[in-house]
Every structure is written in C-alpha cells, then in structure tokens.
Amino acid sequence: MIRIALLVAGKDLRIERRSRVLLWQVLPFAVMALVLCGLALGPNHAGRSSAGPGLFYLVMLLVTLLMINRSQVIEGARGTRTSVATLGLDPAGVFLGKALALAVELWLTGVVVLAGAVLLLHTALVGSAEALPSVLVILAALAAAGTLYGALSGGGQGPATLLPVLSFPAFAPLLIAGERSYSDALHGGALWQWWVISLVALVAYVAIGILLYGVLEES
Amino acid sequence: MIIKLSQRLLGPVTLVSLALTLWLGLWVTPPDKVQGNLVRLLYVHPGIAWVALYVSFGTSVIASCLYLWKRTRSVVMDRVAHCAMEVSAIFLALTLVTGSIWGRPTWGVWWAWDARLTSTAILLVFALGYLALRRANDDPELCARRSAVFAIIAAINVPIDHFSVDWWHTLHQGATVFNEDGNFLVHGSMLWTLFLSLFAFTMLFFWLLRERYRLEVRRDAAYAATLDEALDQRRREGVH
Amino acid sequence: MSDAEGSLDLSPVAAPPTKRRGKWRSIGVLVVLALAVLALLSQGLLHSLNYFETIDQAMNSRAKLGTQTFRLEGIVKPHTIQRTSKGASFWITGGDKKVFVSATGSPPQLFQANIPVVVEGHFTSETSDKFVATQILVKHTASYIAAHPKRVKAPNGSVR
Numbered sequence: 069m070i071r072i073a074l075l076v077a078g079k080d081l082r083i084e085r086r087s088r089v090l091l092w093q094v095l096p097f098a099v100m101a102l103v104l105c106g107l108a109l110g111p112n113h114a115g116r117s118s119a120g121p122g123l124f125y126l127v128m129l130l131v132t133l134l135m136i137n138r139s140q141v142i143e144g145a146r147g148t149r150t151s152v153a154t155l156g157l158d159p160a161g162v163f164l165g166k167a168l169a170l171a172v173e174l175w176l177t178g179v180v181v182l183a184g185a186v187l188l189l190h191t192a193l194v195g196s197a198e199a200l201p202s203v204l205v206i207l208a209a210l211a212a213a214g215t216l217y218g219a220l221s222g223g224g225q226g227p228a229t230l231l232p233v234l235s236f237p238a239f240a241p242l243l244i245a246g247e248r249s250y251s252d253a254l255h256g257g258a259l260w261q262w263w264v265i266s267l268v269a270l271v272a273y274v275a276i277g278i279l280l281y282g283v284l285e286e287s
Numbered sequence: 288m289i290i291k292l293s294q295r296l297l298g299p300v301t302l303v304s305l306a307l308t309l310w311l312g313l314w315v316t317p318p319d320k321v322q323g324n325l326v327r328l329l330y331v332h333p334g335i336a337w338v339a340l341y342v343s344f345g346t347s348v349i350a351s352c353l354y355l356w357k358r359t360r361s362v363v364m365d366r367v368a369h370c371a372m373e374v375s376a377i378f379l380a381l382t383l384v385t386g387s388i389w390g391r392p393t394w395g396v397w398w399a400w401d402a403r404l405t406s407t408a409i410l411l412v413f414a415l416g417y418l419a420l421r422r423a424n425d426d427p428e429l430c431a432r433r434s435a436v437f438a439i440i441a442a443i444n445v446p447i448d449h450f451s452v453d454w455w456h457t458l459h460q461g462a463t464v465f466n467e468d469g470n471f472l473v474h475g476s477m478l479w480t481l482f483l484s485l486f487a488f489t490m491l492f493f494w495l496l497r498e499r500y501r502l503e504v505r506r507d508a509a510y511a512a513t514l515d516e517a518l519d520q521r522r523r524e525g526v527h
Numbered sequence: 528m529s530d531a532e533g534s535l536d537l538s539p540v541a542a543p544p545t546k547r548r549g550k551w552r553s554i555g556v557l558v559v560l561a562l563a564v565l566a567l568l569s570q571g572l573l574h575s576l577n578y579f580e581t582i583d584q585a586m587n588s589r590a591k592l593g594t595q596t597f598r599l600e601g602i603v604k605p606h607t608i609q610r611t612s613k614g615a616s617f618w619i620t621g622g623d624k625k626v627f628v629s630a631t632g633s634p635p636q637l638f639q640a641n642i643p644v645v646v647e648g649h650f651t652s653e654t655s656d657k658f659v660a661t662q663i664l665v666k667h668t669a670s671y672i673a674a675h676p677k678r679v680k681a682p683n684g685s686v687r
Binding site for chain 2: 577578579580581600634635636637638639642645662663664665666667668669670671672673674
C-alpha cells in the first residue's frame with residue numbers, strides 16, 4: 069500500500085511539475101483572493117489580526133476545491149482509470165498517494181498564503197510562524213478529506229457545483245479547528261491541544277479514505 | 288397477514304396519535320412553571336428532532352450499510368436509504384425552524400452558534416448534499432454506491448450532535464429524557480404527552496417513508512416504460 | 528503447425544493468488560480510528576468549542592481574558608435585579624463566586640431571579656468583577672414542572 073501510495077504521489081507531483089498549474093494558476097488565484105478579502109473588509113478592518121486566521125483558511129478552502137478538482141481530472145485522462153483498474157492497484161494506496169500529492173501542493177500554497185496574510189492582513193509574523201505546524205496538519209487533513217470527496221462527487225466528471233455541496237460540511241470542523249489554532253498562536257493560547265485535535269482529524273480522514281475509497285472506485 | 292394489517296393501520300394510527308398529541312399538547316397539559324405556555328413546543332420540537340436525527344437518518348444509514356454489504360445489496364435497500372434521507376432532510380429543516388421559534392422567546396435569540404445548533408445545521412447540509420449527489424449521476428449502481436458511502440460518512444455527525452450538550456457548554460438545554468442520571472426531568476401529564484408525541488412523529492415518519500417509497504417504485508417503473516417505448520420506436524424506424 | 532507454435536505451452540494456467548487485503552486492514556483502521564477519537568474526547572480537548580465560560584472558569588483565566596469580549600454564564604441572584612432605562616443590572620452566581628452585570632438592551636421574556644443566564648460582554652478591567660454586557664440570553668434548564676401543581680380547581684373542573 070505504501071509503495072503504491074508513493075508511486076501515485078510521485079506521478080501526480082510529476083504531472084504538476086510539468087504542467088505548472090499550481091505555479092501559474094493556483095498561486096495567483098490564492099494571492100488575488102487574499103487581496104479581495106482585504107478589499108472587502110476595507111482599510112479599517114483589513115489590518116486587524118483577528119480577521120486574519122479566518123480569512124487565511126477561507127482562501128485555503130477555495131484553493132483546496134480547485135486542487136481537488138485538478139487531482140480528479142488527472143485521473144480522468146484517457147486510459148488512466150482503465151490502467152489503474154487493470155493493474156489491480158490497491159485503492160487504499162491510490163487514495164493515500166493522491167492525498168499525499170494534494171497535501172504537498174496545499175503545503176506549498178499554504179506557506180505562500182501565510183506570508184500573504186502577514187503582509188496584507190497584518191497578522192503577526194512570529195504568531196504566524198508558530199501556527200505553521202498546525203496549519204500544515206490541517207491542510208493535510210483537508211487533502212485527505214478532499215481526495216475522498218473528490219471521488220464521491222464523480223471524479224471531476226460530475227457537475228462542478230457538486231463538490232462544494234458535498235465537502236463543505238466535512239471541511240467545516242477543520243476550518244473551525246484551524247481558525248482557533250491560528251488565533252491561539254497569534255494571541256498566546258495553548259497550541260498543543262490543537263496539535264492533538266488536528267492530528268486526530270487527519271488520522272480519521274485517512275482511515276475513512278483507506279476503508280471506503282475502494283468502494284467508490286470499483287466498477 | 289400481520290404485515291398487511293399493520294400497513295393498513297399505519298395511516299389511521301398516525302393520524303390519531305398526531306391528533307391526540309395536538310389536543311393534549313394544546314389544551315390538556317398544564318403550562319410550565321418557568322416557560323408558561325411556551326412549553327407546548329415540547330410536544331413538537333423534540334419529536335421532530337428525534338425523527339430527524341435518529342429514526343430517519345438512522346434508517347438511511349443502516350439501509351446504506353446493507354446496500355454496500357454484498358449479501359444484502361438490493362435496489363430495495365437503495366430506495367429505502369434515498370427515501371429515508373429525503374424525509375430526514377425535511378425533518379432536520381423543521382427541527383431548526385421549530386427550535387428557532389422556541390428559542391426566540393425563551394433564549395432571546397433566533398439562532399446561536401453553539402455546538403448543538405451548529406452540528407444540526409451541518410447535518411442538514413449533509414442531507415442536502417446526499418440529495419444533490421443522487422441527482423448528479425445517471426448510472427444507478429454508481430449513484431447508489433456513492434450515496435451509500437456519503438451517508439455513512441455523514442453519520443459520524445449524529446453522535447457528535449447527540450453528545451454535544453454533554454461534551455460542551457451549550458445554550459441548548461441538556462437531555463430531558465435520555466440523560467446520564469436516567470431521571471425524567473418532565474413531570475406528570477407533560478411526560479406522557481411527550482412520549483406520545485415521540486410515538487406520533489415516528490409513525491408519521493414510517494407513513495411518509497412508505498408513501499415516498501411507493502412513489503419511487505412508480506417513478507422507476509415509469510422510467511423503464513419510457514425507455515421501452517423509446518427502444519420500440521427506434522426499432523420501428525429501423526424496419527421502415 | 529510450425530515448430531514455433533508446437534513449442535508453445537497453451538494449457539490453462541491457474542490465476543496468481545490475489546492478496547486478501549480487505550478484512551484485517553479494515554479492522555486495524557477501525558481500531559486506530561476509534562482510539563484516536565477516544566483520545567480526543569477523554570482529554571476534553573475541545574473545550575474551546577464551549578459557547579460560554581462559567582464564572583469559575585472566567586475567574587481562573589482572568590489574566591488571559593482581560594477585557595476581551597466573551598460569554599459568561601451564571602444564575603441570577605434573587606433580589607438583585609434592577610431595571611434601568613438602558614437595560615438591567617443584577618448579580619450572577621456560579622459556585623461560590625459572583626459577578627455584577629450591567630446590561631444594555633431589554634432582557635428576554637423569561638429573565639427572572641434564579642434562572643441561568645448567558646451574558647455577552649467583557650469585564651471592565653483586568654481586576655474588577657464588574658461585567659458590562661451587550662446581550663442577555665436565558666439558558667433554560669432541561670426540567671419541566673407544571674405551574675401551580677396544587678392549584679385549586681374551579682367548580683367546572685378547569686384549572687385556568
């Protein structure tokens with residue numbers, strides 16, 4: 069399972085490196101979304117660090133939706149699904165691989181958006197740096213949940229509006245945990261509890277994905 | 288014979304128990320010491336919530352599990368899961384509406400983002416997501432499988448919703464009947480009227496489920512007939 | 528038939544054994560999942576999802592709370608309610624501690640002595656026990672008791 073996961077993750081990341089969708093489309097979108105948040109709040113409120121954590125995770129949620137769709141569309145390329153089925157690859161390994169690749173992409177984007185939040189929304193640099201570990205864990209949980217919901221919503225072939233409708237209720241607890249942990253990091257709260265909560269969420273979604281991804285992909 | 292009898296009696300029993308609940312709730316039972324006549328929502332809101340969270344959602348999840356298990360996989364299980372989730376969505380919406388109506392004069396607000404209300408709202412969104420998923424796919428088997436998986440994942444929220452009033456400080460009250468001490472915190476005629484309302488709304492759920500299931504069977508038959516007709520027409524065109 | 532075709536072995540071959548991944552891995556994953564959730568709940572780590580702080584909790588974390596806005600819960604102390612032109616002032620108790628609340632805006636319908644309330648606002652300073660509230664919410668309990676259970680019935684049997 070791990071070997072297949074690393075193979076699939078490597079495949080997805082190589083495709084990403086060649087197509088450069090993350091670099092030329094997703095990152096600019098994320099930065100633009102952050103700018104729009106600031107514009108929407110107005111100059112008096114945009115600089116308050118209390119808004120920063122929530123807006124950071126809102127932008128990352130939008131980025132996650134884009135990346136989930138991209139991750140599933142890759143599987144929809146002609147012959148890919150048939151090849152995977154014919155080769156008899158362990159679906160749990162495929163799930164882990166796709167989730168890992170998505171997590172790496174979200175981490176890269178997350179670091180850029182975090183820097184953007186410091187610059188544009190004036191969240192404290194030290195607090196943001198302290199929040200980084202919990203941010204990475206939450207983004208990994210988003211990746212695991214997103215991979216599962218991406219397959220549920222039809223693998224990029226269903227209507228585009230289906231993915232948000234299905235996934236938002238599942239993402240909501242992750243957003244709450246993420247926002248609280250980032251706020252605590254900015255205002256000096258106890259971070260270790262958020263570590264545990266985020267790790268439990270990650271373990272839960274990975275476990276559910278391992279159990280159920282195969283059922284979604286079997287034909 | 289027992290099944291036929293119970294099917295025949297389901298409608299009348301539902302009607303009678305709902306009417307009895309209405310009469311007892313509005314006229315016979317006394318007002319509450321603190322809430323006064325606002326307490327009469329006790330015979331509506333908990334019954335609807337009980338059906339929404341446990342009876343209806345539970346039926347859908349169990350049917351989904353049975354559908355995914357190869358030994359019990361059948362179109363009947365898929366239909367039951369779908370129909371039960373539709374009823375659950377309606378009852379979840381009614382739970383939030385009746386809760387708001389009760390909350391405004393008692394708490395002082397229509398809505399609060401406490402754990403119980405938030406998790407119920409999330410459950411409603413899950414139910415609506417399930418219904419959206421069902422409409423998004425033409426392949427019946429694929430649709431059934433994905434919906435079943437989605438329902439099972441969504442079910443994780445039910446124990447969170449149930450225990451939310453115990454695990455966290457919430458504005459929503461704790462359990463009146465199924466609390467950890469095992470005491471009933473409702474007294475006299477209010478208690479058995481509450482139990483009657485739980486029974487009445489449960490019967491209403493089964494009645495709605497039955498009718499919705501029958502509609503689904505007719506809908507599938509009509510679709511199959513339309514398909515047969517279209518195929519016949521194509522064949523006739525081929526002959527000429 | 529050529530020599531090349533005659534040398535081909537076309538007899539049926541048994542399929543290679545497929546790996547039975549499903550059962551034990553599923554059980555293992557479910558066990559890990561259950562342990563993770565239990566670990567979370569047993570530590571009470573989600574107390575940040577509380578809708579309000581009790582008076583005890585608020586007093587214990589006064590330094591952290593400072594004058595920031597939060598929700599405080601307590602029971603309204605009898606004979607302390609004073610209605611003002613802007614709202615009401617009263618004392619709330621929790622455990623052996625009490626807090627003075629000065630609230631703006633009209634209280635809800637059920638607001639009265641001995642009822643649990645949740646007030647949203649902030650302490651006036653880091654050391655005072657005076658709480659300035661912008662909203663009062665009544666948190667009614669889960670118990671329901673008939674009003675006047677020993678009410679005398681009218682000759683026609685009604686109790687209204």
